[in-house]
Amino acid sequence: MTMLNKKFRQGLGVILTLALALHSGLSISASPTESQDKPNILFILADDLGYGDLGVYGQTDYQTPHLDQLAQQGLRLTQAYANSAVCSATRFSLITGRYQYRLRGGLEEPIPGTKGNIGLPPSHPTLPSLLKKAGYRTALIGKWHLGFLPLYGPLKSGYDQFLGNYAGYIDYFNHGLGPDEPDGLYENEAPVRKGGYYTDLLADRASEYLNKLDGGKPFFLSLHFTAPHWPWEGPDDEAESRRINDSHGVSNLFHADGGSPDIYAKMVRSLDAAVGRVLKTLEERGLADNTIVVFTSDNGGERYSRNWPFTGQKLELLEGGIRIPALVRWPAKIKPAQTNSQVMMSMDWLPTLLAAAGTTPDPAYPSDGENLLPVIFGNNAPVPRTLFWRYKAHNQRAVRSADWKYLKINDNEFLFNVVTDQRERANLAQRYPQILTRMKQQWETWNTTMLKSTKEVYSQDIDAKVQADHYHAAIPD
Secondary structure (H helix, E strand, O other): OHHHHHHHHHHHHHHHHHHHHHHHOOOOOOOOOOOOOOOEEEEEEEOOOOOOOOHHHOOOOOOOHHHHHHHHHOEEEEEEEOOOOOHHHHHHHHHHOOOHHHOHHHHOEOOOOOOOOOOOOOOOOOHHHHHHHOOOEEEEEEEOOOOOOOOOOHHHOOOOEEEEEOOOOOOOOOOOOOOOOOOOEEEOOEEOOOOOOHHHHHHHHHHHHHHOOOOOOOEEEEEEOOOOOOOOOOOOOHHHHHHHHHOOOHHHOOOOOOOOHHHHHHHHHHHHHHHHHHHHHHHHOOOOOOEEEEEEEOOOOOOOOOOOOOOOOOOOOOHHHHEEEEEEEOOOOOOOOEEEEEEEEHHHHHHHHHHHOOOOOOOOOOOOOOOOHHHHOOOOOOOOOEEEEEEOHHHEEEEEEOOEEEEEEOOEEEEEEOOOOOOOOOOOOOOOHHHHHHHHHHHHHHHOOOOOOOOOOOEOOOOOOOOHHHOOOOOOO
């Protein structure tokens, strides 16, 4: 009887509250975070953003105030790496939490539009599918690049919703692609036409998604921008879009005669502003405190990027091709204004974010990454890591172990201390032959556990006809 009276009083309290609100003219809506213990997750991925392209990482030619503020509100990682020096390969590792070389599609560097039969198998557990199983609603807004319809796609791999591009690039204004690619912009699995600058379009959809949330399930929102990937078009460069499409056809989005540091700066500033608008929406909805926000890049920067203090760029296993910015904010758990030197890789995000959500990777597909949540929380000191890479073009291979890095490019071998020699200039291979031998053997042992790269696998190279500073880079026919 006592329990019934308690329930009656609770029900009466709700009725009185509703009546008072209606009498006062107030609107009533459930808080999206009401009765929710698990954190929301907003994972923001830039495309080809260099390590030094943000103010908080040393950029001085232009400002990135919103991303700099994000860093001040949380944690900035200084030794974060991409799993690959190119986009789709890293995206395989990010979504599976495993070395991309375990999957046939992950061998491609990157997946060309002509290979419609290669992609992420829908049967493979993914970060969105595992979070969905744990009670999350999931959405991808932006770039997919893990295989094409009808065999592959976001909705087949754990996402509830999708708006974006299936392929590796898209025009920022007409949202079309070359003749060897699927049509540019898709809503779920149907092509759509929408106006506007693509970076803004994605940010607007992300804000719309957040504004439509109601109470109940937590969300996992992947916001994968294409900026600052080519074509080199800032928000005011629609004339350049018409030029490269009208005069050469849509297949010329890789316009070697385009771009400049100024245009690139406009693209990054636009990206920064777009992220700022989405973060503002989080604040306005009262979601910021219990939302994990991650911002990072899929690989190092390309020709107009500032990769300082590193050498190399996208498509190379020098630090400039694989060292990336990485920011994490979770006000409920992470103290602000932190810098952390933990060595980490793209594939670490899956076990780390699953741990934050109170779940684990599928035991049949164990992660190659590490749960770094204790380090991110500041409870543990950085832990030593040994990480591996390979890149087919120029037979590149690399190992990072403690402060040491083994690097091979064609027949040239190098040993660097990348903590004291960030620019990879002092080759210590002859000075420390035992370390060189040990790391080479580590790479060979690891490589036997991965799929082999065959002659059919595509690997993008830096064209010596395009970049004068790589005049020895071309692979002979």
